[in-house]
Amino acid sequence: MSGSTDSPRTASQAGRRRLIVAIAAGLATLVVAGFALAGWSTDRASAQADLEARQNAGAHASLLESELQKFRLLPRVLTEFPDVRAALADKSDAASRRLDRELEQLAARTDAAVIYVLDAGGTTIAASNWRAPTSFVGENYRFRPYFQGAMRRGEAELFALGTVSGRPGFYLARRVTVDGRRLGVIVLKVEFDKLEARWADSAATTLVTDAAGIVVMSSDPRWRFRSFGPIAAETQRRLRATRSYGAARLESLPVDRSGGDLRIGDDIFRQADERVSLPGSTLRLLQPAGPARASAGATARVVFLILLILVGAAIVTLLRLVERQTMRQAAHEALEREVAARTRDLSTANDELRHASERQAETDRRYRAAREELAQASRLGSIGQITAGVAHEINQPVAAIRTFAENARAYLDREQAGKARGNLDHIVELTARVGAITGELRNFARRAPAPLGPVPLQSAIDGALLLIGDRLRAQGIALDVGIEEPAVAVHADRVRLEQVLINLLQNAAEAVRDTECARVTLVAHGDGPVLIDICDNGPGIPADILPQLFTPFVTGRPDGLGLGLAIASDIMRGFGGTLTLVPSPLGGAGFRLTLRRA
Template sequence: MRNTAYQIIKVCNNPHMIDSRDSSVIAPVTGRRRLLIAVAAGLAILLLAGFGLAHWAAGRAGAQTAVEAQQNARAHASLLESELQKFRLLPRVLTEFPDVRAALADKSDAASRRLDRELEQLATRTDAAVIYVLDADGTTIAASNWQSPTSFVGENYRFRPYFRDAMQRGDAELFALGTVSGRPGLYLARRVNAGGDADGRALGVIVLKVEFDKLETRWADSAATTLVTDAAGIVVMSSAPRWRFRSFGALSARDRQRLRATRSYGDAPLDPLPLRRTGDVLRIGDQSYFQVAERVSLPGSTLRLLQPAEPARASANATARVIFLILLILVGAAIVSLLRLVERQALRQAAHEALEREVAARTRDLRAANDELRQASERQAETDRRYRAAREELAQASRLGSIGQITAGVAHEINQPVAAIRSFAENALAYLGRSEGDKARANLDHIVALTARVGAITGELRNFARRATAPLGPVALQSAIDGTLLLIGDRLRAQGIALDVELANPAATVHADRVRLEQILVNLLQNAADAVRGLEGARISLTAHGGDPVAIDICDNGPGVPADLKPQLFTPFVTGRPDGLGLGLAIASDIAKAFGGTLSIIPSPLGGAGFRVTLRPA
């Protein structure tokens, strides 16, 4: 078959080379059949691509609309909640206002007018629509709108549910249409008791009305339509004013009768919106929306955000059309190329050889590319290995640097037993000279004990200086802390620093490497010692808490960590000391992470800086 194709191309490139053998190979019927097959395949591809792109566009539009709707719904619900929280505290505060209780107690005109002026000032400052006080019979005795033509003074609101509920339960909330102003709003009511006692006699109710015109205007800036519906499904707030006091679904006769009796929405017809639901898609009139509902703290209310589906659908369809057009061009170009190939019908043996060479060249290129990829992978592995080695070298350098700081203390720790060993040895020689073997043997026992002490100190220093190549495993927390104090304890004592060590569980073990764990503790204790250096009453505490995870807290009573350094304190080369390199905490944090734990800043109970190392229990 391949030789036949080469024969066709050879003839197309040079028609004069056609002979009887080539003519039998390039039969027109074969070319036309191949062309028809190619055209049919191209059309099938276009048909499948069209269906696939249509499905993709619908899915993309739905997903995009859903994400936008959820984000907008949360943002709008947050705006509403912040507005509610701003006003809900005010009625509670006003019930403790002496003038409110005084006006309700004596009901004199002078007290009511004084309260009118105070409520007027308060409403202006807080941006409340109106604040008014009802007596025990539901009659308004004072209101912030007392000078307005629509003043509430003298009006009786005994029929309002918020009055009855507040008198019974202590507080109430109701979204309703104002009977005097005709404006919708949220009524926040709270009962006023005699003497301010919750069990005292009910004097009346203080009511604050909140209107949400500004909030609805802010909602209207969004492309989505935002609604708030009450428990009956009535739209009480809306960024589209034409939908206010319409219902999501038909109202029952009982609900209509209840709403009419309380005059919650005045004479509004409460007609249902023309809704048609298809899954999450909601059609209102000729518009499609994606609906997202968010619960809000209004009693029985729900915030509904209707995100228009058409913009995202139009965008996705436009993208699908562009992709389909590109695919159409590509398929058309392929068919044209095949047609030209069939029309030319030329093939030469040299083309076969050239093709073989091209294949061989491509194979070489592929091999070379494969070799490059393999070398790149090896280089990456080598880079990772060098990084890990460099990190360990840095930790080792940090340990060796720490040894330079603790050498003086360790030397002092060793000098004392060495001097004692010499004294005991000289005394033993004297005792032997006087044939007092028992006394000589006692001195030799003391020398053995002191030698063990020197060996423990030098062994701890040698272990601390070695490379940490041991695998992670159980480490006794008490042993690691004892080893740390062997290395740095004398420095703390020399500086007059009081060290408090407290282990909740002395037998606790953690998943770590002892050398690197001691490195963390040495770094933190040295930093604490530097922080309290020269401070009167210097103190450091080391506390270990059991559990999962195990927490080790190291705190001091120094000046603490500056606030501007806290966010980047564990970053290399960040330090608060003029002579510091800024590597100790970064290395300690890396080691803790390698153990599967953390190193973080905590408040110090001593008033200075505090650090916590958390480790997995072994």
């Protein structure tokens, strides 16, 4: 009887000991898991914030570079502008006032803040803001570094406050030199209010600092003209001498970089830097760490709650097993094995759940990263195509302007004023056309295409031949033009349609450059849609590039960009038409434009 009585008591005590050990182990597991999850959530939040900061920094740097590239070409072109040279050479009021109006129109078309011309002494002789109370005309900017640098090196760039307007901006300066004489400097000021407003749509703070660490651009206006560190006394004296930042106090931001985070006041950020082409400048993107840490903390709490439920369930199960052991000693060992088996199952299930959760989190992270990288690549591809295409698209009008200007000068020397006036009228039309082309490229960059309407086909073809005809004649190319219906009008935009025609005629001229009896035909026909066939007797299209003929950067010429046919195809799709390759009756290459009748 004694052995029979002691056996349940011993089993019950052993069960209680096992229960106590299990509860202690569960509590220890919860404590260790809590610390581990806290560290994991902090690391995960920092990694996520760093990833978002790098992606946003790249996107915002690309927006800034796109704006800079759009404006850097304009001062180079203006240094060759006849009226700029005439005003600097003559220094007459009539020439300067005429140039005032031309610069005013150009600034309005290009969104430049102001364009102005300085003589060799640094005095403004003409400016696009000549009507405004803050006109630059008559002001002297000899002390400005951009004037001094342009006169010495030919060009200079500077971010500074305007001494008259008091508004910050980026100054692009190019020297005007004629026959070795340095006549003066053409200056274009760009303001970035719209770009900073676009940056402000992001939750992050985006800013650009100069070589001295001073914030020159910021999505938060409160940070502008404050520094990321103390400014040396010599730097402060130089900035005051050049009045680069006016009367700004250039106070230091309360920056604390301890612990891997960037703290400014009460705000915590993760920082990503990108180099930009502003002289000595860096784009800094400050991604708030709070949202990412809150999200990671919430995830950690959910995981901890699941673990708590599992441990609680295990403890409850053990309690029930102990109760059953005291009631049924005979089934003690079987129940003990069952408890061990269930415990192992719960542990395995917990491990599998944790691994599945980690794999799912990693999969989600990779998917978001791949999606953001793809979107970024698409945006950069569009901006790169527009930037690379600017010079390609306006090259012919600029060359034609120069040819007409040279001819006009010859006519004036012969005292043939009527012919010279005609050439000047052509120059005015071509200048307007260049403005329309650059406006179109700007609209394309803003996703705002120009409206379409009826375009007389004869007029569009005449305009294209006006730009490309001299080149064809200079190469000795026989050009045959045939239009079945001269009065027909098509649904398009004249400037972009001329772009397509010029591009195809230029490609044909390149193809027949080394061909004897070179010949190109342009034939417009069709009873329904209007078909325009441009064919040549050159060597044709290489077979290896046919499948990708209209893909950007694919070209058969060693010196070609591979953008012309891609841009032309995009323009035709915008018209509701097509650009296709057709057999050439001359034996070379043939392209067909299909357009709707207006």
